[in-house]
Amino acid sequence: MARSIDEYLRARFMPHIWCPGCGHGIILNALLRAIARLDLPNDKVCVVSGIGCASRAPGYLDFNTLHTTHGRAIAFATGIKLANPDLHVIVVTGDGDGAAIGGNHLIHAARRNMGVTTIMFNNSIYGMTSGQYSPLTPSGRLATTAPYGNVERNFDMCELVKASGANYVARATVAHARQLSTYIERAITTSGFAFVEAVGNCPTYFGRRNKLGGPVEMVEALKKNSITAAAAAKLDPAEIRGKIIIGEFYRGDAPGYIELYDGVIERAKEAAGK
Amino acid sequence: MISAGNPEAPVLVRREWCKGCGICIAMCPKKVLESAPDGKALVARPDDCIKCETCEIMCPDFAIRVVAKKAAAPDQGREAVRGGR
Amino acid sequence: MAGKCDTRARLLQGNESCAEAALLAGVRFFAGYPITPSSEIAEILSERLPQLGGKFIQMEDEIASMAAVVGASLAGMKAMTATSGPGFSLKQENLGFASFTEVPCVIVNVQRTGPSTGLPTSPGQGDLMQARWGTHGDHPVVALYPSSVSETFDLTVKAVNIAERLRVPVVLLMDEVVAHMRERVIVPCEDEIEIAWRPRPTVPPEDYLPYEAGPNGVPAMADFGTGYRWHITGLYHDTTGFPTSAPAKVDQLVRRLCGKITNHKRDITFTWDEHMDDAKVAVVACGIVARSARRAVRLAREKGIAAGVFQPKTIWPFPHEQVAEIAARVDRIVVPEMNMGQLVGEVQCAARGKCEVIGYSRVDGEPITPEEILAVLSEV
């Protein structure tokens, strides 16, 4: 039967360092509930992160946990998965960590269909370094390094990861925490690379600078600004501009790298035996 | 865990973890929760609780738990673990 | 394979020797990114590792390769990567992570003429200091430096063993000339060499303190997924592995880490010398230059010059003690090297003015010849 999420928390370190109302906590909560529903034993789960507020999550989790360097979590996770394919390797990354400095590792892990689940905690900003713009900061928004408004365009991470070859791609917001948790659950059970973009909120930097109100207002805004993929498909691009499209964008079953490499080992052994 | 008010309350707030963000209070469909003088969540109207678990799921700090669970889990059905490879 | 191994002489290329030695020492994981003049190591391991049930992966860059190596090592595989200058630069941040979090791994740097893209197919020895100080902050690291294909075999095995035993990254610095030359190597059998593994926890998971120093200053390491659920972070951490900024604990950690090298210096220092007993002038050289030096010294002896040669095979930690001892009894030390003077600084530091120290740099992408060194030795 399903476990309690308390079995997965290193309660002695709580309360966590995140600010009051930080969406990262809601995403982590959704992740733990997904793992609990899957009834995964603590020893079988490995959570790897990079650097940033989001990346501080593993310290609070009673799994095999690894807090690495900025942007590189997926590459570390790749080594872990290859060395021990029995582990459920889950990467927790921020929008800066995973889409900027770590973007290359993300697309290549997707292309390889590496057996790693990546949850991107997208708060539209660099939280830990106090509010600079990220590749996921929407155009026009303010940031400490975009005092006149962000002139860059933001990535659509789900389109990017889908195009790169992942087996599972979905997006939800913290205002859709149940749906988010379900997507994460499906991601973990996917063989091959799985990606979930969790759109959250950073009240301290993104919210304050852009005058979006407190945590409650930000969560409510996420709910209001979201539109399902199915609904979006019926509208023309002008109508969905600025909306967050949520839903599952891809579920595939292409063979994963681990499976394919098992085949390499077989062929190599055969060749060596000759 | 420290219960706010009624020890029979279906919902408990772990005050030492609660950061008083107000999310649970705003999201509760039955207005069961209120803000205590120190800003933390308070179970003000336990009898109105429908055990929907929204507060628990939305809390960023793992600080509020619905102890009297409904028979059916609110999260959607379990996925089969396909080895996760 | 086991049981019917015969020690045998094989004609191997330097890079091949490195790859075969790594396999013999138990390396079962390689992640890399192609770069001249190291690529043969990756090519050979892509073929050989899966034959042994190991894993090879060509990552998207050297940053990722280094990260994957650390990940695989944490999950219990002996892991290695190989690169050259530009890639070695990219590996530095995660090499520092491995050093700080004490994850065993071997990084082969087949040097080429730098800086930047430099001369991709020409030899150079410009990465000596980078091997020591390439990543930021105080950190332990070991670097070994072979001068022949046979030494490459031996030092690769030693590199893997030191990495495991001390839980440090070990850099194998190679010269392009050695990497690409073919020489005879006596390949030992598995039971003829020592094979070390990282220390393992002897306590149950609930009592495990992942960063509590063992008797030799090295903590026991549990593989991910074996029931010891520990936390690894590049932040300063205490014996539990969790972050701390308490000054006393910060101080304790960095001192213990650096102490792993200084306290084991004797076990990890390998050197070679010839004609040093009565030498009045010593040549201190590493890698391929040590071979030219050896020849130069023999030629000098024929001319009646009392020359000797000293080759540090362990370049980091630098054998200061031995060089100091040499400085005390010779008149002069000559340091030929294929860079603008990196080794010579270290020799000067060790010599402490007890003898004259003369550097000789060749930086045109060509190896230093015995005749050049002889000429320096002849200028009295």
Ligand SMILES: Cc1ncc(C[n+]2csc(CCOP(=O)(O)OP(=O)(O)O)c2C)c(N)n1
């Ligand atoms: C190589 C490197 N460059 C820069 C930094 C500084 N840095 C730390 S966290 C961070 C951004 C984090 O943003 P994000 O990934 O969105 O995470 P968040 O804090 O928003 O959760 C940066 C730039 C670093 N630690 N390492």
Ligand code: SF4
């Ligand atoms: S700075 Fe922003 S992202 Fe970081 S903990 Fe605070 S609210 Fe969360």
Ligand code: SF4
């Ligand atoms: S369970 Fe639902 S009704 Fe009860 S307090 Fe929580 S949110 Fe309100």
Ligand code: SF4
């Ligand atoms: S959501 Fe959690 S932290 Fe926020 S007020 Fe409610 S119980 Fe406290």
Ligand SMILES: [Mg+2]
């Ligand atoms: Mg962010």
